[in-house]
Every structure is written in C-alpha cells, then in structure tokens.
Amino acid sequence: MSKLLLIKGKIKKFDKNIEVSGDKSLSIRWVLLASQCIGRSRAHNLLMSEDVLASINAIKKLGIKVKIYKNFCEIFGNGINGFKYKKNIKIDAKNSGTLGRLILGLLIKSPQKIKLIGDKSLSKRDFSRVTLPLERFGTKFYFKKKNKLPFSILGSESTKGIKYFENKGSAQCKSSIMLAAINASGTTSIKAKKSRNHSELLFKYLKIPIKIKKTKKYDFIDIKQPKEIKAFNYQIPGDISSSAFFMVLTTLANNSKLLIKNVNINPSRTGVITILKRMGAKITLKNKKIYRGEKISDILIKSSNSLKAIDCPSKLNSSAIDEFLVIFLVAAKARGISYFKDISELNQKESPRLNWGSKILNMMGVKTELTKNSIKIYGQPNLKITKLITIKEYLKDHRIFMMCTVAALTLGGQWKIHDKDSINTSFPSFLEIIKKINEK
Numbered sequence: 511m512s513k514l515l516l517i518k519g520k521i522k523k524f525d526k527n528i529e530v531s532g533d534k535s536l537s538i539r540w541v542l543l544a545s546q547c548i549g550r551s552r553a554h555n556l557l558m559s560e561d562v563l564a565s566i567n568a569i570k571k572l573g574i575k576v577k578i579y580k581n582f583c584e585i586f587g588n589g590i591n592g593f594k595y596k597k598n599i600k601i602d603a604k605n606s607g608t609l610g611r612l613i614l615g616l617l618i619k620s621p622q623k624i625k626l627i628g629d630k631s632l633s634k635r636d637f638s639r640v641t642l643p644l645e646r647f648g649t650k651f652y653f654k655k656k657n658k659l660p661f662s663i664l665g666s667e668s669t670k671g672i673k674y675f676e677n678k679g680s681a682q683c684k685s686s687i688m689l690a691a692i693n694a695s696g697t698t699s700i701k702a703k704k705s706r707n708h709s710e711l712l713f714k715y716l717k718i719p720i721k722i723k724k725t726k727k728y729d730f731i732d733i734k735q736p737k738e739i740k741a742f743n744y745q746i747p748g749d750i751s752s753s754a755f756f757m758v759l760t761t762l763a764n765n766s767k768l769l770i771k772n773v774n775i776n777p778s779r780t781g782v783i784t785i786l787k788r789m790g791a792k793i794t795l796k797n798k799k800i801y802r803g804e805k806i807s808d809i810l811i812k813s814s815n816s817l818k819a820i821d822c823p824s825k826l827n828s829s830a831i832d833e834f835l836v837i838f839l840v841a842a843k844a845r846g847i848s849y850f851k852d853i854s855e856l857n858q859k860e861s862p863r864l865n866w867g868s869k870i871l872n873m874m875g876v877k878t879e880l881t882k883n884s885i886k887i888y889g890q891p892n893l894k895i896t897k898l899i900t901i902k903e904y905l906k907d908h909r910i911f912m913m914c915t916v917a918a919l920t921l922g923g924q925w926k927i928h929d930k931d932s933i934n935t936s937f938p939s940f941l942e943i944i945k946k947i948n949e950k
C-alpha cells in the first residue's frame with residue numbers, strides 16, 4: 511500500500527452523520543488503571559490505535575492478562591503493584607508520550623530495572639518533566655542521554671507520598687504522579703495548573719481516596735493510597751481531538767453539515783469548540799448526557815462563510831492543546847490577524863508543532879509571525895491554494911497528517927502528503943470516514 515496520500519480537488523458538499531473512534535486519553539488510562547484492579551475489567555469502544563496497543567503490550571509484558579475480542583477488551587488485573595515480570599524487560603512506548611509518562615508512575619516500586627524505549631519522535635521528547643518528580647518517591651532513573659529515551663527505571667521498596675507542583679498545565683505529568691500515588695504510602699498532594707481531568711474523574715469513580723479543591727488557576731489534589739481497586743467496565747466515548755478535524759473540515763467546506771455522535775465533551779477538552787465558535791464556526795451540542803462523571807454529546811457543525819480572527823486567551827490553551835494545528839487552518843481563512851500566545855508546549859509534542867504549523871501555513875501562502883511561544887496568523891478570507899504542496903519528514907506526526915488532509919480538502923491545491931500510516935497512532939479510521947463523507 512502506498513504511504514503517500516495525493517489530494518487534488520476539494521471535498522463535495524455533504525450532509526452526513528459520523529462517529530469517531532474512542533478517546534485516546536481515556537483508552538490509555540483505562541488500560542493502565544485496569545491493570546491495577548483486582549479481577550476482570552472490560553471496555554467497549556476502546557481505541558484500537560498504535561498508542562493504545564502499545565499500552566496493552568506494556569501491561570502484558572508486566573504480566574497482566576489481556577483478551578481482545580471483536581467488540582470489547584478485557585484486562586485481568588492482579589491488584590496494586592501486582593506486576594509480575596522477568597529480568598531485563600523492555601517496554602516500548604512507541605509514539606505515545608501519554609503511555610511513556612504515565613506508566614512510569616506505576617513502576618515506582620519495580621524491584622528490577624525496566625528499560626523504556628520509544629520511536630524516533632518520542633525519543634526526542636523531554637522526560638525530566640516526570641522523572642524529576644518521580645525520583646522524589648525514591649525511584650531511580652538511568653539515562654544514556656540526558657532526560658531522553660531510552661532509559662531504565664528502578665523502583666524503591668519504600669515509597670512515601672510527595673508534594674508536587676505541576677506548573678506546565680500537563681495532564682501527562684499530573685497523571686503520572688497520580689498513578690504513582692496509588693503505589694505510595696500516605697498522601698500525595700498535587701498543586702496542578704489546569705489540564706484535562708480524566709484521571710481525577712476515573713479515580714473518583716473507582717473510589718480511590720481523592721480530594722480536589724479547585725481555584726481559578728490551580729487544582730489542589732490529595733490522593734491517599736487505596737487498599738485495593740475493584741475491576742470496572744467502561745464504555746469509551748468518542749475522541750474530541752479526532753472530532754476536531756471534522757469540525758474544521760465542515761466549517762471550511764461549502765454549504766455542508768455534519769453530525770458527530772457520542773463525543774466526550776469534558777470541559778477540560780472543549781477549548782476547540784470555544785475557540786472555533788468565537789471565530790464564527792456554527793457548532794451546536796445535542797443530546798448531552800453524563801457517563802461516570804464524563805460529559806458526552808453529539809456535535810452538529812454547519813459550514814460557515816464568515817470567519818473572524820481571534821486573540822486567543824492563554825487560559826484556553828490546555829483545553830485545546832492537541833487541536834491548535836487544525837484551528838490554525840480556520841485562522842488562515844479568517845478575516846484579520848489571529849494571535850495564539852503562551853503556546854511553547856506545542857513544540858513539545860509528537861513533532862515541534864508550533865514550528866510545523868507555521869511552516870505549513872507559509873507553504874499555503876499564508877503569512878505568519880512566529881516566536882518560540884506564539885504565532886500570529888494573517889488570515890485571508892478568500893484563500894485559495896493553486897500550487898503543489900508536498901509534506902514529508904514531519905516525524906510522522908499524526909496530527910500534521912490530518913491537518914494537511916483537511917487543508918487539501920477545503921482550501922484546494924494539489925497535495926502530496928507522505929507517511930499515511932501516521933494516522934494509526936490515534937485515528938486509524940480517519941481516511942475511511944473522509945471517504946464516507948465524500949460518498950454520494
């Protein structure tokens with residue numbers, strides 16, 4: 511199969527209903543938490559992407575039994591710190607920062623060294639953001655290259671709760687320490703800048719002793735080590751980060767309409783909806799419900815022919831962190847100059863996304879002003895691309911691939927987008943859904 515996607519010509523007018531696959535953050539958290547439960551946990555609609563499969567393989571290496579059926583997945587946990595494994599094992603987190611960082615929290619008591627490796631993209635990313643706080647539980651790390659994969663982790667027998675200040679607004683860092691807290695005696699206290707709160711909601715649902723005090727800027731989280739965690743079943747809702755590509759596809763398409771069913775709209779993830787609506791996108795939420803503390807709804811999007819620039823408030827950054835690339839496309843077509851600030855974290859993702867986002871906009875003929883921490887995008891309401899654009903060597907960042915596909919289908923031009931298999935990281939059915947939308 512060719513790994514190159516060629517797109518010539520825009521998507522036809524459409525009016526469709528779709529479902530996107532299960533939420534990646536919740537899928538990985540379900541796998542890791544189920545591994546700490548006693549007995550059989552079952553998940554429906556678990557995202558079957560490479561990041562989640564890598565999570566499943568990781569807990570299998572650690573001695574946990576997993577069964578994958580057509581419609582669901584079962585994990586047979588051995589309880590807290592119940593991993594059983596051979597000497598010299600290696601865990602491959604592949605492309606997944608979430609897996610790589612979160613699993614370390616579960617290994618703070620590992621009696622033998624475990625090596626953590628990852629792909630080219632993950633091996634460029636910083637791990638000190640989790641290894642430094644985890645060291646304070648008594649855990650040791652053995653690096654070859656400072657703060658980068660591959661490295662080994664060796665746990666400590668006596669692990670006591672710590673006090674930790676998470677100041678980046680990173681749910682990965684917060685969740686890694688939260689998982690460590692399950693394995694540490696006493697209380698772990700976290701002061702965290704706002705970020706997605708799936709771990710907190712799951713801890714509450716699982717009756718892990720957790721207390722949360724919220725202020726405007728920070729959450730104060732206290733976790734006591736639980737005695738045990740009961741196995742649990744979970745129905746994973748659709749991923750808002752995957753939905754975002756279709757929100758923008760529909761917003762920028764001609765006279766079209768799309769209903770995305772059953773999407774997780776946890777308020778700590780809905781920055782993309784807030785930002786797009788402020789820019790003039792027509793998005794409505796329907797059939798809202800609550801499932802185990804998570805908000806879920808259908809999302810209706812209609813095309814918009816009047817988009818305006820945004821001066822995006824930094825407080826929305828963490829709730830839209832994975833969606834900025836595709837939001838930049840709307841800014842490229844909006845009236846005025848959009849400004850996104852305090853977003854240096856974007857350069858810490860699967861690829862340096864702030865730099866890549868700017869580079870792609872420039873290739874499209876859109877002017878940008880880029881700093882380490884911000885981008886200004888000079889919108890062109892009449893933007894039409896007529897040239898050939900080739901996208902390659904972008905560290906196979908799944909979201910770069912999907913952003914470019916949406917740009918090609920809505921703004922025109924001829925696009926050659928390499929490494930089609932990058933979508934397998936988070937959204938293997940992305941191109942099939944595009945095909946379904948484009949069918950008569």
Ligand code: S3P
Nearest residue numbers: 535608679680681682683831832
């Ligand atoms: C994630 C948190 C975010 C996000 C990533 C998934 C999670 O990373 O970018 O795709 O599931 O906790 P940071 O927490 O590092 O911002």
